[in-house]
Amino acid sequence: MxxxxxxxxxxxxxxxxxxxxxxxxxxxxxxxxxxxxxxxxxxxxxxxxxxxxxxxxxxxxxxxxxxxxxxxxxxxxxxxxxxxxxxxxxxxxxxxxxxxxxxxxxxxxxxxxxxxxxxxxxxxxxxxxxxxxVAGGIPIIKALREGFAGNRIEALFGILNGTCNYILSEMRTSGRDFVAVLKEAQKKGYAEADPSFDVDGIDAAHKLTILSALAFGVKPDFDAIDITGIRRITAKDIAFAGELGYRIKLLGITRRIGGKIAQSLEPCLVPIDSALGSVEGVFNAVFVEGDFIDRAMLEGRGAGQGPTASAVMADLVDLARGYHLPAFGLPSRELGNSKWASTEDIISSQYIHLIVSDQPGVIADVSAILRDFGISIETMIQRGRDPNQPVSVVITTHECSLKDIRGATAKIAALSTVAEPPTVLRIETF
Ligand SMILES: NC(=O)c1ccc[n+]([C@@H]2O[C@H](COP(=O)([O-])OP(=O)(O)OC[C@H]3O[C@@H](n4cnc5c(N)ncnc54)[C@H](OP(=O)(O)O)[C@@H]3O)[C@@H](O)[C@H]2O)c1
Incomplete structure (x- = not known):
């Protein structure tokens, strides 16, 4: 030998x-x-x-x-x-x-x-x-550099952080809030003593930066990602989402919009019966859409000793075989300067959770603001009936731009009857 x-x-x-x-x-x-x-x-x-x-x-x-x-x-x-x-x-x-x-x-x-x-x-x-x-035991880098090399990639999205997916899954099944579940995850070794890299989305955004560069042949640019973690997600949000037919997942999404690329890392609602909706616990899943493959999905353990070391070995076997490829799939001088789209241009339905005083006229005020921004309501749920206690109102909207929803929710937040900053989450049906 x-x-x-x-x-x-x-x-x-x-x-x-x-x-x-x-x-x-x-x-x-x-x-x-x-x-x-x-x-x-x-x-x-x-x-x-x-x-x-x-x-x-x-x-x-x-x-x-x-x-x-x-x-x-x-x-x-x-x-x-x-x-x-x-x-x-x-x-x-x-x-x-x-x-x-x-x-x-x-x-x-x-x-x-x-x-x-x-x-x-x-x-x-x-x-x-x-x-x-990226994504431990899932060979997504190889898939992008080699398996999908014949395609123009249109979009890539997925669950890229097992710790967050575990926390969100546990919050749903146990009904407990973020802090309690995070503590348990730390005890079990699923979350670091300092969990901020995971729960604030930084770790997943690092991975999305790498995947975006590989998928679109552009220079990796971490600063071009809009990042929101999962700290503000409550057990109530997860329960409301379930009632509406959705699960909440921390999603990395990068896709072409016109001549630009929009990258975001944020908790989103996905349909319960979708492939992403059923990815639970510490698992990761990545979807890739290309003009000739249509859509491919890879799912597996995103971290841990075995899966991650297995991926290191795959790279070593390539080198032992004398197989060499440019790091990001094409020579670095060929990597483009991407035009990053503002996430405000993204069009999607939205979930809005408001904590309001239970007074006559509140819903009319909220509806009027949404109407002024051209946003139409799809569903509305109100829970609790107590004039002395704030109550939850959950609204889902038809498709609108992030710019409009941000404008509208800023005005809604300023209403004297709204007790806390609204939680606004994208609904992604892909
Ligand atoms: N763990 C995962 O599931 C996972 C998944 C994907 C990627 N990664 C990545 O893999 C890398 C390693 O992660 P890990 O989880 O294996 O980390 P880890 O368990 O904390 O191990 C880090 C290792 O580095 C050594 N080390 C730390 N500072 C050093 C220094 N200044 N000089 C020499 N050695 C030093 C430590 O030495 P001692 O053992 O002596 O303390 C330890 O052996 C990181 O980049 C991480 O992001 C990890």
Whole structure:
């Protein structure tokens, strides 16, 4: 058999340990598939003394992660430290400059610095692979770079964060509110101690940035995404949505609108009986619409040791086979400067949840404001009858622009009878 592909792994946490575990479990099969063995020639993590649940005694430990980028016996640097700057970025840059291929799961790094890193890889004639950065065990990067390469992609949308999907699913099935379910998710290890990256939508937006660049052949631009997380979603919203035939999902959506691309990351209502409506718990799902494929859906575990390490291995097998593609599917100089559409141009039906004083005339005032903005009401639900207590009023609208709904709800929020800022969610039926 051919000489091994020699890899140096920086980071032996959830994903790094998973990569070691896969190689220890399936090393022989992988060598047969790849045409050569994949051999670990250097490892590093922050704390050498830390107890790990994998046996790393036979691998060479290096004290400085950057030394992996300089090592003569390393062909591929596997960066599994994480973080958009700092050691991870330094390591990846140094490895590429030293003409070593890089495999990483680091979506934050790619969303922020993907273009510069892709260019650096090309300048040095090496590969930058990142299948594990988006949707764990779902091979969506490969699908976009290769499987769908014959299409003009029109839209891509999906559930890209398992933690949020788990929280929303649990809120629905248990009827509990966000804070209680988040606490439980943290106890179970589904949410980080600092959950903000997940629940505020940043993590999913990093992934959407990468997918959007791949789908449309444009420069990755994290700042062009409108991001709203799930903190303001209440158990009541989820129950009302259910009553209306919908589930609430945190959706990443990127699609062509005229000559522009609109990207958004926000909680939306989707029909219960739709494919997205039935994706529950920690699962992710991505839909891709192309002019020749029509629509394709990929679903699976979006994170965790096994699925993410499996994606890292797929990239390593590609490199062992001598298979190299530009990072974003085409040379970085060919990546376009996208015209990003304002999300205000998006047309859809809307869900509005108002907390109002139970007084005569409130509904008439709200209806009049909606009418003034040309927004027609599809359904209205009012719950509770108590002149001393605020009550919930839920309205769904026919299609209107986000600009109009924002204008109308700003006026509605200013009514003296409206107790809290309204919750406004897009209804997406795709
Ligand atoms: N976990 C997932 O399900 C998942 C899914 C998709 C993508 N990812 C991405 O995969 C990457 C790794 O995530 P993870 O969950 O495996 O993280 P993790 O469990 O926190 O592991 C991080 C590893 O990096 C090491 N490390 C931290 N700072 C370091 C430094 N300055 N120098 C050298 N090593 C350092 C840690 O060392 P010690 O072990 O000694 O503390 C640890 O081994 C991240 O980019 C993440 O976004 C993770």
């Amino acid at each position: 051919a000489n091994p592909l020699r890899i140096g792994i920086a980071g032996l946490g959830t994903v790094g340990a998973g990569v070691v575990r896969i190689l220890q479990t399936h090393g022989d099969d992988i060598a047969r598939r790849a045409g050569k063995p994949i051999a670990i020639t250097a490892i590093n993590a922050k704390d050498k003394k830390k107890k790990r649940d994998i046996d790393i005694s036979k691998y060479k430990w290096v004290d400085d992660p950057l030394a992996i980028a300089d090592a003569k016996d390393v062909d591929v640097v596997v960066e599994l430290i994480g973080g958009e700057d700092g050691t991870a970025k330094e390591l990846v840059e140094r490895a590429l400059k030293n003409k070593k291929h890089v495999v990483t799961a680091n979506k934050a790094l790619l969303a922020r610095h993907g273009l510069a890193l892709a260019k650096l890889a090309e300048d040095n004639n090496v590969s930058l692979n990142f299948e594990a950065s």
